[in-house]
Amino acid sequence: xxxxxxxxxxxxxxxxxxxxxxxxxxxxxxxxxxxxxxxxxxxxxxxxxxxxxxxxxxxxxxxxxxxxxxxxxxxxxxxxxxxxxxxxxxxxxxxxxxxxxxxxxxxxxxxxxxxxxxxxxxxxxxxxxxxxxxxxxxxxxxxxxxxxxxxxxxxxxxxxxxxxxxxxxxxxxxxxxxxxxxxxxxxxxxxxxxxxxxxxxxxxxxxxxxxxxxxxxxxxxxxxxxxxxxxxxxxxxxxxxxxxxxxxxxxxxxxxxxxxxxxxxxxxxxxxxxxxxxxxxxxxxxxxxxxxxxxxxxxxxxxxxxxxxxxxxxxxxxxxxxxxxxxxxxxxxxxxxxxxxxxxxxxxxxxxxxxxxxxxxxxxxxxxxxxxxxxxxxxxxxxxxxxxxxxxxxxxxxxxxxxxxxxxxxxxxxxxxxxxxxxxxxxxxxxxxxxxxxxxxxxxxxxxxxxxxxxxxxxxxxxxxxxxxxxxxxxxxxxxxxxxxxxxxxxxxxxxxxxxxxxxxxxxxxxxxxxxxxxxxxxxxxxxxxxxxxxxxxxxxxxxxxxxxxxxxxxxxxxxxxxxxxxxxxxxxxxxxxxxxxxxxxxxxxxxxxxxxxxxxxxxxxxxxxxxxxxxxxxxxxxxxxxxxxxxxxxxxxxxxxxxxx
Amino acid sequence: xxxxxxxxxxxxxxxxxxxxxxxxxxxxxxxxxxxxxxxxxxxxxxxxxxxxxxxxxxxxxxxxxxxxxxxxxxxxxxxxxxxxxxxxxxxxxxxxxxxxxxxxxxxxxxxxxxxxxxxxxxxxxxxxxxxxxxxxxxxxxxxxxxxxxxxxxxxxxxxxxxxxxxxxxxxxxxxxxxxxxxxxxxxxxxxxxxxxxxxxxxxxxxxxxxxxxxxxxxxxxxxxxxxxxxx
Numbered sequence: 001x002x003x004x005x006x007x008x009x010x011x012x013x014x015x016x017x018x019x020x021x022x023x024x025x026x027x028x029x030x031x032x033x034x035x036x037x038x039x040x041x042x043x044x045x046x047x048x049x050x051x052x053x054x055x056x057x058x059x060x061x062x063x064x065x066x067x068x069x070x071x072x073x074x075x076x077x078x079x080x081x082x083x084x085x086x087x088x089x090x091x092x093x094x095x096x097x098x099x100x101x102x103x104x105x106x107x108x109x110x111x112x113x114x115x116x117x118x119x120x121x122x123x124x125x126x127x128x129x130x131x132x133x134x135x136x137x138x139x140x141x142x143x144x145x146x147x148x149x150x151x152x153x154x155x156x157x158x159x160x161x162x163x164x165x166x167x168x169x170x171x172x173x174x175x176x177x178x179x180x181x182x183x184x185x186x187x188x189x190x191x192x193x194x195x196x197x198x199x200x201x202x203x204x205x206x207x208x209x210x211x212x213x214x215x216x217x218x219x220x221x222x223x224x225x226x227x228x229x230x231x232x233x234x235x236x237x238x239x240x241x242x243x244x245x246x247x248x249x250x251x252x253x254x255x256x257x258x259x260x261x262x263x264x265x266x267x268x269x270x271x272x273x274x275x276x277x278x279x280x281x282x283x284x285x286x287x288x289x290x291x292x293x294x295x296x297x298x299x300x301x302x303x304x305x306x307x308x309x310x311x312x313x314x315x316x317x318x319x320x321x322x323x324x325x326x327x328x329x330x331x332x333x334x335x336x337x338x339x340x341x342x343x344x345x346x347x348x349x350x351x352x353x354x355x356x357x358x359x360x361x362x363x364x365x366x367x368x369x370x371x372x373x374x375x376x377x378x379x380x381x382x383x384x385x386x387x388x389x390x391x392x393x394x395x396x397x398x399x400x401x402x403x404x405x406x407x408x409x410x411x412x413x414x415x416x417x418x419x420x421x422x423x424x425x426x427x428x429x430x431x432x433x434x435x436x437x438x439x440x441x442x443x444x445x446x447x448x449x450x451x452x453x454x455x456x457x458x459x460x461x462x463x464x465x466x467x468x469x470x471x472x473x474x475x476x477x478x479x480x481x482x483x484x485x486x487x488x489x490x491x492x493x494x495x496x497x498x499x500x501x502x503x504x505x506x507x508x509x510x511x512x513x514x515x516x517x518x519x520x521x522x523x524x525x526x527x528x529x530x531x532x533x534x535x536x537x538x539x540x541x542x543x544x545x546x547x548x549x550x551x552x553x554x555x556x557x558x559x560x561x562x563x564x565x566x567x568x569x570x571x572x573x574x575x576x577x578x579x580x581x582x583x584x585x586x587x588x589x590x591x592x593x594x595x596x597x598x599x600x601x602x603x604x605x606x607x608x609x610x611x612x613x614x615x616x617x618x619x620x621x622x623x624x625x626x627x628x629x630x631x632x633x634x635x636x637x638x639x640x641x642x643x644x645x646x
Numbered sequence: 647x648x649x650x651x652x653x654x655x656x657x658x659x660x661x662x663x664x665x666x667x668x669x670x671x672x673x674x675x676x677x678x679x680x681x682x683x684x685x686x687x688x689x690x691x692x693x694x695x696x697x698x699x700x701x702x703x704x705x706x707x708x709x710x711x712x713x714x715x716x717x718x719x720x721x722x723x724x725x726x727x728x729x730x731x732x733x734x735x736x737x738x739x740x741x742x743x744x745x746x747x748x749x750x751x752x753x754x755x756x757x758x759x760x761x762x763x764x765x766x767x768x769x770x771x772x773x774x775x776x777x778x779x780x781x782x783x784x785x786x787x788x789x790x791x792x793x794x795x796x797x798x799x800x801x802x803x804x805x806x807x808x809x810x811x812x813x814x815x816x817x818x819x820x821x822x823x824x825x826x827x828x829x830x831x832x833x834x835x836x837x838x839x840x841x842x843x844x845x846x847x848x849x850x851x852x853x854x855x856x857x858x859x860x861x862x863x864x865x866x867x868x869x870x871x872x873x874x875x876x877x
Contacts, residue, residue, distance in 0.1 A: 036727070039769040044750055045758030046767065047655065078760050079652050081809065092812035095648050105756035222812045229813040253676075253688035612754055615659035616647050620668030621675070 050074030056083065056521045056545025058451050058463035059097045060401055061444060063153065064088060064221040065451040065463045066097055067521065067545055077101040077445065077468050085524040088453070088461060088547055092222040099611035104443040104469055106609060108427040112474055116428070116436040125428055125438070130474065133437055138488035140420045144393040147172040148384070148414070152402040154178070155452045157502035158478040162398055165482045168490060172396075175384050183348070184337050187355035188370065191561040193292075196372040197553075198364075199458035200334065202227070205369045206237070207330045209273075209323070211244045211266050211354060213338040216251040224456065240330065242323060244269055259323065262314040267346055267570055268577070269320075270335070270353040272309040274567075275301050276317075276324035277360050283328075284362025290560050291359070297563045300571050308578060333361050334369040346573065348385055353570035356563055364558060371458050372558045384410045392419055395434075396485075398478050399425040400441035401449060424481050427609045439476055446471040450503045460550040462510060464503060464542040508535040510548055521545035647672050649810030650694075652760075653779055655767045660749040669745045669768065671695070671776040672807055679858045689859050692807070692816065694776035695743045696840060696848030697722050703846065704735035704744065712773075720821070720849055721778050729772035736773055740841050741848075744775045778818075779805040800826075821849060838864055 021027060055070040055077065067086025070077035080101050084091035113133035114125040128136070141147060149166040151159050154176030166174035178186065185198045202208075202224065208215065216225055231239045243255035246263040261269050277283050278298050288294050310317045327333040337354040364370040392414045408431050411421065419434040426443040430436065441447075445468040453461045476484065479499050497505075510516075510529075517526050520541050529548065532538050542548065650656070650672045659668055672694040679687045698704075702722045705713040712728035713735060736744045750770045753761075761767065764781035768774060786803035790796060800819065808816045819828025831837065837853045838860050854860055
């Protein structure tokens, strides 16, 4: 027998084997396994493992002081939750708070000082050693003829240290950055002949005129937005919202009426409403009696023709009268304003006009939404508006809590040609057209800070944020920075109190008043402050996610006031616009679209750097922001850091 | 959407993601209606897997048995490791509530330390969808078992979207319990289900006092505004 294997046999065997293999599960299993292998690369991230625990604290990203519960694995926060019983937030959190535990890892986070050259937002940052940074800062501070110490979160315990720094440095002024809400409040308070403090109580309002205020988006507190939604859903007293804005926003969409005005004409619109109230005699009787210059306001507004106002706003005079009538007859009504501070003073004038409108509609009366209470004895801090244009050589901005300044537009106006901006921030956020040195600060969750605030009903509140992470090496908190600057500039090496000591002092003074209540997060109860025996006990409660709120201040008779004291800036600006033949409002919106305005999306109020996860909203949903450039700034990493020469 | 992403280890949008290629187990749509007086009414619609009953369309087309209907809870589960990425289920789903993972999951350096250990990371090349926070349900079941019962107490199982919604617009409950708050709620006027005429028997109910919202959503969801970024 011939057993020779022919080439044909071999080919037949190979072909049969290949066919047989294809019919077997082996190749398909291999294909599947290799696909699964590539879907689970070993370098793909894996979650941490370890014991699970909870850490209760307070959010300090904005002054609302919402209660937070960090869910931690091996002591590392992995998610953020609200505390349902917390008096400031009732379990609600804004998107920034919900993603607060990501901030520590943000791509824009810095771990060492960096220098940014003046220029566009997309700039290169040069790393500096701490010594180089303080040498450069010390040199500039010593030669500065005007230094402004900006406090992005005034009224903290650490703010006292910043004030002390401003007093010690030559030619330095301490300037607190107030929120937009504060600006209307301050404007209104300045009208009264006696010192009063003002707060808004939205629960009693029936009609709200929101001039660009992001009311539905939280207006600085998610709990407030939730309460408004409840009322609109029919579970509370009815509420009618008129939103005035030139651009779409979520508040504009959800408001009962969106009044679309020409861009930048919001202040003129409010003057138009004031004019309509005066023309129809719809002002509150009390206001006519108590305003010492009611007639003066009327005559000051008389030359401004209603037709000019309606042309500027892009609406009929009738429409202005309809809104004015609703505010006067469907009360209690309240006007609110918001908007970035701008270099031409339009924002300040808008707040002034809104304050005047509130006084005319009688919103300060008994049971009305504006509460005037105890007079403030504190010395009024200067505002950035009052600083001479182009005069500031050095801005020293403490942005360690907020991450960024909210007055960027004003900085460019007030800074001199060779101005230096020194920021204390966890992130690189390029600001204006000046050179900038950024000193690294601990991110949210890495530092101890107090969160003072004022609730809607005028109660003072205080809570404390404790570190959930160990602070990154080489970062400075506000107190450290001030001490280091004093050493670098004045050569003083006084032992200043630590942040903890400052907060403990504040807590002791709160306990001494014996007023108010404390929310204890351990058993979710609210107890009178008198039931706590020592300031150490109050400290323990506040650092465990508790919150103190003072007594509700009693309304105080506000006496007489002067309308022109607040209306003047708006009237002057209005007059200036009228004289200016090239007024920016005279254009037709269709033929000349407004210049793009860089604003921070309302959903991000109070913070400009939030987790990159916000890209889920930006890229992938119908919640895409109306101003995507704000998100670009907030969540992307526009700054590249050069490798260190060292 | 953000609470869902945090809970389920869904990474930030990959560079180049569009609203067609993104991964959002819950997606909020903006729906508008033009009024006669040129005014526009807007509502927001959170859209997730509608948990169709008995024979969900996605289950019947899956060649891999990667979709499983749990008759006890009524939850339609997705098992990513069985999925071969054919995307038949995406085609079959009338609600566009399924998403294909185009990219390996990646987070900015260090942020992987914030991942939820109760849920796996999202693997590339498979289809996924809302599973009503399966990890939380398991935890609640374990809690129930520890206390000697097999019945999950309502307060121990709350999906991330329900917990995070500041306006309490999302509720969860046991539809099979006629005495529950959710069973009462779905009988109130203005409550409806999406594309009810298809017979998919979704277990997600919506409520709106506005007639145009009900009409528009029961007829079609294709009229939601679609914005496409980068194509």
